[in-house]
Amino acid sequence: MSKIPLQFRHNGRDVAIFVDGGTNLLVALRELIGDMTPKFGCGQGGCGTCGVLIDGELHLSCLTLAESVAGRSVETLDGMKQGPNLHPLQRAFADNFAAQCGYCTPGMLMAAKALLDRNPSPSRDEVIEAISGNICRCTGYEPIINAILAAAGGRVSA
Amino acid sequence: MAVTVKTFASASEAAGALSLDRTARYLGGGTLVMRALNEGDVSISTVVRAQDQALTRIDASGPRITLGAGVTFARVLAERDLAFLHAPARSIGGPAVRNMGTVGGNLFAPNPYGDFTVALLALDATVAVQGGFGSRDIPIEEFLQARERQAGTLVLSVSCTRPASSETFRYRKIARIKPKGGSVITLAAHLPISGGRIAGARIALGSMAPTQIRARAAERALEGRSLDAATIAVAASAATEGTSPSDNALGSAWYRREIVGVHLRRLLSGQD
């Protein structure tokens, strides 16, 4: 079966790849672009660790047909830090012990970024809602919620 | 396994392609179709997409509203004029699923999914579909009864009449995980009032049968009456009539039958 050419913006850079029909965006990012920051957890939409922003909106890359992002902008965790500096959210995750094994962290950070980009000072309930599609098996969520609130409150230096 | 993806500019071309190929599956938001592909579902060999603006249109200005099949739950939530549909839209998935999942895909979502469709059933919605030979409007109840045979038709949009007030339309989803989780049961009630009495009651239930169904015995108990405690009690005790729930990981059929009347009573009496 012939490959399909696909072009989109990946963390602000134009990329061009060839995909098989039916390939999901997670596979395209990891195996064809080499961006290993979005993780594979379930491939079913249930865990959220494959979360990326498409045109600024949180999507699950495992449930996104790669072809559907043609001409669109895809943001992953790899694009979050600015040069050598961690993004305030990343800094807050580190300072608040919001990552243990770290498997959920890419999805948590993208879900948190999607929230703060739209709502810079969310309530605790809004933070809980924003990460409700993300599963963490280690932290018990509290440190993650606190980290996101800390980043939003600007109490963490960038 | 690689599949063939066919992308069309217009809905009618996509409908044509679907009607010609029985193994083709339409891709809405993809939250269920991509999951099937990831799991290696070999029954899907062709995926059909349409990039028609008409499919993502919202018309919410008048008394009758229309949602294109490709409208996502996030867009319903962003629309102030669709406030009566915010509770069902918000009850679905987490934020990413609401950014992806569509109104059209929800019509086909099997249990424990299809929550938005429960609301649309209580609102007597109309489903506009396009087959190989043009388009037609089908009452949603008829559409759901024949859902298994709908393969090969493209849903274009759904429409319904805006309820008179927030009191007359109510929605409730029972889930074990909050704020996100699959439905144990889902209920919606439309209770138009005329001269102090209910005229045209509609009660819709999710996860109480293979597809969303109307609780007709409960509707009959409400018809022509005022919404007092005695009437509510009769309607609630009739809630299981005609239902055929199944066991799944979220609840047993027995449990669903036990709780549906309780939650219908709370919904009708305006309790949390």
Ligand SMILES: Cc1cc2nc3c(=O)[nH]c(=O)nc-3n(C[C@H](O)[C@H](O)[C@H](O)COP(=O)(O)OP(=O)(O)OC[C@H]3O[C@@H](n4cnc5c(N)ncnc54)[C@H](O)[C@@H]3O)c2cc1C
């Ligand atoms: C983690 C997770 C949580 C979820 N939680 C919920 C929940 O709480 N409540 C709920 O109701 N659902 C839930 N879902 C299920 C699903 O996301 C929704 O039901 C959604 O509305 C499906 O729409 P879609 O556009 O993504 O469907 P798709 O996957 O694109 O399609 C689903 C089916 O509908 C058909 N279809 C789609 N659009 C059309 C059309 N226009 N014409 C003809 N056929 C069409 C497809 O061919 C396919 O058979 C969840 C899913 C996931 C992955």
Ligand code: FES
């Ligand atoms: S890998 Fe995508 S949600 Fe789990």
Ligand code: FES
């Ligand atoms: S830190 Fe291990 S899953 Fe969240």
